[in-house]
Amino acid sequence: DIQMTQSPSSLSASEGDRVTITCRASQGISNFLAWYQQKPGKVPKLLIYASSTLQSGVPSRFSGSGSGTDFTLTISSLQPEDVATYYCQKYKSAPGTFGPGTKVDIK
Amino acid sequence: EVQLLESGGGLVQPGGSLRLSCAASGFIFSNYAMSWVRQAPGKGLEWVSAISGSGSSTYYADSVEGRFTISRDNSKSTLYLQMNSLGAEDTAVYFCAKDRQWDLTFDFWGQGILVTVSS
Numbered sequence: 001d002i003q004m005t006q007s008p009s010s011l012s013a014s015e016g017d018r019v020t021i022t023c024r025a026s027q028g029i030s031n032f033l034a035w036y037q038q039k040p041g042k043v044p045k046l047l048i049y050a051s052s053t054l055q056s057g058v059p060s061r062f063s064g065s066g067s068g069t070d071f072t073l074t075i076s077s078l079q080p081e082d083v084a085t086y087y088c089q090k091y092k093s094a095p096g097t098f099g100p101g102t103k104v105d106i107k
Numbered sequence: 108e109v110q111l112l113e114s115g116g117g118l119v120q121p122g123g124s125l126r127l128s129c130a131a132s133g134f135i136f137s138n139y140a141m142s143w144v145r146q147a148p149g150k151g152l153e154w155v156s157a158i159s160g161s162g163s164s165t166y167y168a169d170s171v172e173g174r175f176t177i178s179r180d181n182s183k184s185t186l187y188l189q190m191n192s193l194g195a196e197d198t199a200v201y202f203c204a205k206d207r208q209w210d211l212t213f214d215f216w217g218q219g220i221l222v223t224v225s226s
Contacts, residue, residue, distance in 0.1 A: 001169070034212045036152070043202065043216040044144075044152060055214065087152055089212070094166035096142070096154040096211035 002027045002090055004099040014107045019075040021102045023088035028068045032092040035064055035073045038101075039084045048073065049091075080106055109133040109215040111203050116220035123193050123224070129186040129203030129217055136184035137161070140206035142213060143177065143188050145199035145222075155201070156188065157211060170196075193224045 003026040013019050023033065031051035036044040046055045048064040051071060061076045075082055083106055088099040115127040129141070142157040156177040157166045165177050176189040186203050200221050204213035 032210075036213075038152075043218060044213070045216075046207070046212060046214050049207065049212045085151075089152075089154075091211040094154075094157060094211065095168050096157070098152040098154065101151045 001095055002029060002097060004088055004090055004097050006086075006088055006099040006102050008102060009100065010103040010105075012105050012107050013078050015078055015080060017078045019078050019082075019104060021073045021086055021088075021104075023066075023071040023073070023099050025069045025071075025090055029090045029092075031067050032090060033064075033066065033071045034089045034091055035062075036087045036089065036098075037082075037084045038087065044087065047086075075104075078104070078106065109205065111205065111215060111217035113201065113203055113217045113220035116201065116222045118223045118225060119193055120226050121194055121224055124189070124191045125193065125222060127188040127190070127201055127203075127220060127222070129188075131184045131186065131203075131205070134205070136179075137181040140209040140211075141179065141186045142204045142206060142211065143186075144202045144204050144213070144216075145197075146202070146219070147196075147199040150199075153199075154211070157206070158186070159209065190222070193222075195224050198222060198224045 035048040038044040052064045085101045143155040158177045174192045200219040202219045203217045205215040207214045
């Protein structure tokens with residue numbers, strides 16, 4: 001099975017900073033990569049699918065890129081409401097493996 | 108408005124069984140694949156199982172293959188997860204999730220139900 005890794009495992013940044021999270025697949029997955037946001041005590045929320053397509057209603061400060069094995073999630077200007085753990089996920093074929101998550105908080 | 112409401116969780120002894128249910132509303136249930144995703148306390152997300160809209164195709168994570176069975180009753184708009192031979196490693200919050208377009212991306216999630224396996 002394809003394994004997913006993320007880096008860093010956690011980060012702390014100031015409000016307004018640009019934040020980048022990296023996700024890597026152990027084998028090529030084309031662009032079948034999604035990103036989810038899970039705020040503390042809340043349910044996961046789909047942010048991005050097909051590596052770079054924003055789900056309806058997601059703020060435009062979120063963006064995704066990548067193909068093959070290397071992907072990034074970028075928050076262009078970090079806001080207090082973005083404090084959350086972010087997970088990447090490979091999809092299209094089972095298993096729908098998630099990455100271990102990146103915890104983002106505000107300095 | 109899409110709503111997914113899980114039930115059936117609780118405390119079960121090691122080796123025991125439990126059946127989770129997920130009542131869906133706000134969309135044409137039979138048109139969408141569904142999945143179960145779990146999250147152990149303080150840990151990350153783990154996809155568990157998926158079922159096609161008709162129920163004819165099912166998929167499982169290696170960690171639950173042979174012990175868990177996913178099913179659905181489209182006449183009741185309800186998803187199920189039968190869990191047998193439970194172990195401590197199955198302790199988690201279990202979420203039911205609506206598949207966006209039968210590709211294992213999930214656009215709506217239930218609130219989750221806690222399953223605790225302990226003696």
